[in-house]
Amino acid sequence: xxxxxxxxxxxxxxxxxxxxxxxxxxxxxxxxxxxxxxxxxxxxxxxxxxxxxxxxxxxxxxxxxxxxxxxxxxxxxxxxxxxxxxxxxxxxxxxxxxxxxxxxxxxxxxxxxxxxxxxxxxxxxxxxxxxxxxxxxxxxxxxxxxxxxxxxxxxxxxxxxxxxxxxxxxxxxxxxxxxxxxxxxxxxxxxxxxxxxxxxxxxxxxxxxxxxxxxxxxxxxxxxxxxxxxxxxxxxxxxxxxxxxxxxxxxxxxxxxxxxxxxxxxxxxxxxxxxxxxxxxxxxxxxxxxxxxxxxxxxxxxxxxxxxxxxxxxxxxxxxxxxxxxxxxxxxxxxxxxxxxxxxxxxxxxxxxxxxxxxxxxxxxxxxxxxxxxxxxxxxx
Numbered sequence: 139x140x141x142x143x144x145x146x147x148x149x150x151x152x153x154x155x156x157x158x159x160x161x162x163x164x165x166x167x168x169x170x171x172x173x174x175x176x177x178x179x180x181x182x183x184x185x186x187x188x189x190x191x192x193x194x195x196x197x198x199x200x201x202x203x204x205x206x207x208x209x210x211x212x213x214x215x216x217x218x219x220x221x222x223x224x225x226x227x228x229x230x231x232x233x234x235x236x237x238x239x240x241x242x243x244x245x246x247x248x249x250x251x252x253x254x255x256x257x258x259x260x261x262x263x264x265x266x267x268x269x270x271x272x273x274x275x276x277x278x279x280x281x282x283x284x285x286x287x288x289x290x291x292x293x294x295x296x297x298x299x300x301x302x303x304x305x306x307x308x309x310x311x312x313x314x315x316x317x318x319x320x321x322x323x324x325x326x327x328x329x330x331x332x333x334x335x336x337x338x339x340x341x342x343x344x345x346x347x348x349x350x351x352x353x354x355x356x357x358x359x360x361x362x363x364x365x366x367x368x369x370x371x372x373x374x375x376x377x378x379x380x381x382x383x384x385x386x387x388x389x390x391x392x393x394x395x396x397x398x399x400x401x402x403x404x405x406x407x408x409x410x411x412x413x414x415x416x417x418x419x420x421x422x423x424x425x426x427x428x429x430x431x432x433x434x435x436x437x438x439x440x441x442x443x444x445x446x447x448x449x450x451x452x453x454x455x456x457x458x459x460x461x462x463x464x465x466x467x468x469x470x471x472x473x474x475x476x477x478x479x480x481x482x483x484x485x486x487x488x489x490x491x492x493x494x495x496x497x498x499x500x501x502x503x504x505x506x507x508x509x510x511x512x513x514x515x516x517x518x519x
Contacts, residue, residue, distance in 0.1 A: 210419075221443045234477045238365065244309050262303060266366070310362055320463045326459065354389075359455055412429050422442045435457045437454070
């Protein structure tokens with residue numbers, strides 16, 4: 139499993155944990171006319187995969203006939219307000235945007251595909267209260283235990299603002315229709331297992347550490363929304379008539395999307411970020427990215443301005459090395475009107491974490507050697 143996928147799944151699980159109270163709230167609210175069955179929780183099934191292993195629900199989802207994903211029909215379901223436009227009439231996608239959302243990446247088993255407004259607002263309140271409650275959580279690591287986090291919620295998304303339910307859908311994944319990511323390939327699972335072993339053992343060198351700990355970004359995929367507790371969740375779009383630039387806060391990665399019809403690089407040129415070419419389909423910017431290090435990978439992204447403060451984004455990821463079949467995601471991002479520029483991501487300059495990880499490992503080596511020498515000395519007497 140790619141490091142990026144691992145982080146997304148953890149974040150998705152954390153968001154799903156907040157949904158239990160929200161869905162119970164939805165059941166108790168008679169004003170929306172929805173039933174308990176529609177919310178995904180019934181007397182016969184009181185635990186619709188909010189931390190449960192619901193094999194029956196999984197089998198039921200798998201038995202449903204899959205319809206081909208139609209992004210145009212799906213995008214048409216989102217309400218569109220007054221859209222800012224450039225002089226040429228094209229939608230203005232520019233601004234600094236946040237990827238934070240309470241919509242989980244994957245749909246909890248047994249849940250319907252949407253919730254109501256009351257449940258969404260309740261989920262927002264519950265999520266922020268949880269961040270308040272965690273504010274006093276200590277970050278000191280007990281002797282002999284592994285550090286789990288270096289920051290408390292004061293420094294993370296969802297403490298100073300409510301992370302919004304940017305849509306009423308119950309998953310960012312829209313294809314497969316069950317809202318679940320396709321299984322990882324055996325090769326990806328083995329890659330994830332090896333990464334976990336390296337991450338959990340005492341570091342021998344910087345090469346043992348995850349790419350993120352070394353301030354190195356993995357191969358680019360589509361954007362997904364993150365929930366409370368995240369960091370570096372903003373990006374900026376700069377738009378011209380023949381190019382669109384997407385600047386991501388984390389790792390300071392820049393995507394260049396050319397609209398002038400220039401050809402792709404030769405097929406034997408492979409780039410970690412791929413090569414992007416875009417065109418307008420009505421009011422939606424469609425971006426095709428190829429020429430990745432794995433030539434089988436192909437990413438199709440779609441950007442649509444909904445109004446002054448909301449931006450609909452979707453992608454279809456074809457990555458045979460990571461997933462057993464393609465999948466598609468849709469998520470609504472929101473604009474930060476008071477932020478003038480991206481926060482500097484000075485990872486290498488301030489990366490004392492890697493230094494401390496390695497120095498602590500070497501200190502532990504010395505402690506073990508001293509203990510072994512003392513033990514050997516005692517046995518020789």
